[in-house]
Structures are given as structure tokens and as C-alpha cells.
Amino acid sequence: xxxxxxxxxxxxxxxxxxxxxxxxxxxxxxxxxxxxxxxxxxxxxxxxxxxxxxxxxxxxxxxxxxxxxxxxxxxxxxxxxxxxxxxxxxxxxxxxxxxxxxxxxxxxxxxxxxxxxxxxxxxxxxxxxxxxxxxxxxxxxxxxxxxxxxxxxxxxxxxxxxxx
Amino acid sequence: xxxxxxxxxxxxxxxxxxxxxxxxxxxxxxxxxxxxxxxxxxxxxxxxxxxxxxxxxxxxxxxxxxxxxxxxxxxxxxxxxxxxxxxxxxxxxxxxxxxxxxxxxxxxxxxxxxxxxxxxxxxxxxxxxxxxxxxxxxxxxxxx
Numbered sequence: 001x002x003x004x005x006x007x008x009x010x011x012x013x014x015x016x017x018x019x020x021x022x023x024x025x026x027x028x029x030x031x032x033x034x035x036x037x038x039x040x041x042x043x044x045x046x047x048x049x050x051x052x053x054x055x056x057x058x059x060x061x062x063x064x065x066x067x068x069x070x071x072x073x074x075x076x077x078x079x080x081x082x083x084x085x086x087x088x089x090x091x092x093x094x095x096x097x098x099x100x101x102x103x104x105x106x107x108x109x110x111x112x113x114x115x116x117x118x119x120x121x122x123x124x125x126x127x128x129x130x131x132x133x134x135x136x137x138x139x140x141x142x143x144x145x146x147x148x149x150x151x152x153x154x155x156x157x158x159x160x161x162x163x164x
Numbered sequence: 165x166x167x168x169x170x171x172x173x174x175x176x177x178x179x180x181x182x183x184x185x186x187x188x189x190x191x192x193x194x195x196x197x198x199x200x201x202x203x204x205x206x207x208x209x210x211x212x213x214x215x216x217x218x219x220x221x222x223x224x225x226x227x228x229x230x231x232x233x234x235x236x237x238x239x240x241x242x243x244x245x246x247x248x249x250x251x252x253x254x255x256x257x258x259x260x261x262x263x264x265x266x267x268x269x270x271x272x273x274x275x276x277x278x279x280x281x282x283x284x285x286x287x288x289x290x291x292x293x294x295x296x297x298x299x300x301x302x303x304x305x306x307x308x
Contacts, residue, residue: 005265012262018251019267019275026274080250088250088278112274123266 005123010132014077016120021068023116024061025085027109030093031058032086034102037095049159050099057106057152064145071141074133103160110152117146165264169236170195171205172214175223176233177291185222237286239272240264241296245279248301257294 007013031054069079096102121142124135131138165173174194178186191202206223209215214229225233243264247256282288282298290297 007266012259015247015251015253015259015263016266019246019263019271022246022250022278023271023274026278030277085250085278092277092280108270109274112268112270115268116271119266119268119271 005119006126007120007123008127008129010075013124013131013133013138014072014075016123017068017072017075018077018079020116020120021065021072021079022085023113024065024068025080025082026089027061027113028058028065028082029086029089030105030109031055031061033089033093034096034105037093047099050102053106053155053159054102057109060148060152064148067141067145071133071138076132100160100163103156103163107153107156107160110149110156114146114149114153117142117149121146165236165239165267165269167205167265168209168212168214169232169239170264171202171209172225172229172233173236173240175215175225176230176237177289178222179224180291182222185218185224187222191223234286235269237289238281239267239269241281241285241289242272242276242279243267244295245281245299246275248295248299249279250275 007016035051035054065079065082072079096105121139124139124142171191174191175186178190178194182190188199188202188206191206192199195202206215206217209223209229210217213226214232215223216226217223240260244256244260247253247259247263253259282296285296288296288298
């Protein structure tokens with residue numbers, strides 16, 4: 001058991017980046033499932049704002065995934081494909097009851113991703129290890145993604161507040 | 165998972181292994197730290213009323229400590245299952261131990277949405293084998 005938050009090897013870093021990719025794939029897949037899960041009547045009323053939010057979240061996740069995959073490539077490792085994660089989401093998916101439920105789930109997605117990148121950055125900064133990927137590029141990429149996740153949290157919160 | 169939760173989880177597992185209070189030696193082995201570090205942390209957990217400590221016998225979880233240890237073990241089980249069944253990592257035990265301090269509970273909860281975890285988790289965790297006794301492993305590795 002390793003006590004203390006620290007990333008100490010390329011192997012460990014790769015695993016964490018792979019987990020980041022899966023988290024992004026989860027956001028993408030769950031957003032798509034939420035839209036599909038709504039009954040036609042509710043889907044018609046599903047306001048543009050929320051649909052746009054989910055579409056943006058999915059596109060942003062796909063873009064984050066590509067940035068993480070570029071780092072993982074440099075570490076000479078592979079990632080789990082979107083279709084596999086989508087199939088796993090499909091197998092366990094329980095649709096939220098209504099639009100508010102969708103927004104809560106989206107908020108949880110964004111908050112979780114933010115926390116993940118925040119912890120990962122802290123753990124990298126706490127380590128003196130040399131990685132096969134440039135440390136500055138690594139931290140810049142992760143910090144930029146973290147910032148976008150923070151904006152995502154704010155965006156969902158704002159929509160939730162003015163719907164309340 | 166923070167250090168306190170890692171200790172609570174280790175005490176829970178050591179109590180199961182020893183069928184009684186967790187000894188400092190067993191905890192030091194499980195956590196790969198010195199006995200002095202264990203004693204220092206046990207003192208802190210005792211102050212927070214998460215652990216009862218009896219000299220020469222060892223540490224036992226209080227009800228509150230037990231609840232937190234359960235949650236920590238569930239988080240650990242999610243990490244192991246995710247590594248074994250989604251990333252298909254052969255050395256999932258070692259890797260889960262290396263990653264648990266960096267993976268937050270909320271992240272584990274999200275990963276939990278795509279893994280198949282039994283309702284009785286974490287009671288089905290085998291302390292000796294360091295993994296769930298119901299965990300089914302895939303035949304081949306993938307994301308190495």
C-alpha cells in the first residue's frame with residue numbers, strides 16, 4: 001500500500017491518464033444516453049439549453065480524451081476505446097427521472113472530473129520523478145483540462161439555478 | 165482515499181485476519197510503514213473516536229470507524245474491479261494499492277457506474293487474498 005498522494009513512475013502516471021480517458025468517455029456516453037432515455041413527449045420539451053449543454057459536454061470530453069491520449073501515446077501505452085466504455089454504460093445505465101436528474105448527473109460528471117485532475121496535478125507536483133513525457137507539457141495539459149472542467153461545473157450550476 | 169481511510173481499511177482487514185484487535189505489526193506489514201508510524205496514526209484515530217486501542221492487544225474500530233472502513237474498502241474494491249475488468253490489468257492488486265491514495269471517493273463512484281459489483285460488497289472481500297472473493301477475471305490483458 002502506498003501512503004501519500006504522489007505519482008512516482010511512468011506506469012502509475014499512465015494508469016491515471018487511462019482512468020482520465022475513461023472518465024471522459026463516461027461523460028460522453030452518459031450525455032448521449034440521457035438524451036436517448038427521455039420519452040418522446042419529454043424529449044420534445046427538453047429545452048434547447050440542456051440539450052446544448054449535453055452536446056457541448058460530449059464534444060468537450062472527446063477533445064479532452066484526445067489530449068490525454070496524446071500524452072498516453074508518448075508513454076507508449078494504449079487506452080480503452082469509447083465503444084467498450086459505451087457498452088459498459090449501456091449495461092448498467094439507469095436513466096435519471098427527469099431533466100433535473102440529468103442536470104445533477106452532469107454536475108456530478110463535471111465535479112468528479114475536476115476533482116480527478118486536481119488530485120492528479122497535486123500528486124505529480126508532489127513527485128520528483130522524471131517521466132517519459134515532458135513534465136511542463138503534462139502539467140499544462142492537465143491544468144487546462146481542469147480549468148475547463150471548472151467552467152463546466154459553473155455552467156451546469158448556473159443553468160440549475162435559473163431553472164429553480 | 166486519504167491516509168486515515170487507508171489505515172481504517174487496514175485495521176478492518178487486520179481484525180478479520182486476526183479475528184480480534186489489529187496488532188501494530190500486522191498493520192505495519194499491510195501498510196508497508198514502520199510500527200512507529202502505525203502507533204502515531206492509531207493515536208490520532210483514537211482521538212477522533214474512530215478506533216479503540218488497548219495496550220498489548222491492538223486496535224479495534226468503533227462503530228463510526230467501521231462505517232468509514234466499509235466505505236474505504238468499497239472504494240478499494242471498485243478500483244480493483246475497474247483495473248481487473250475494464251483495463252484488464254493482471255497485477256491489479258499491486259496497482260490498486262499504488263493508486264488508492266490518488267483516487268478520490270467521488271471518482272470511484274463514477275467508475276462504479278460501469279462495473280459489476282455484488283450487493284454484499286465489501287463483506288465478500290477476502291482479506292488474505294487482497295481482493296473480492298467473487299471477482300471474475302478476464303482471460304487476457306489489454307491496456308498495458
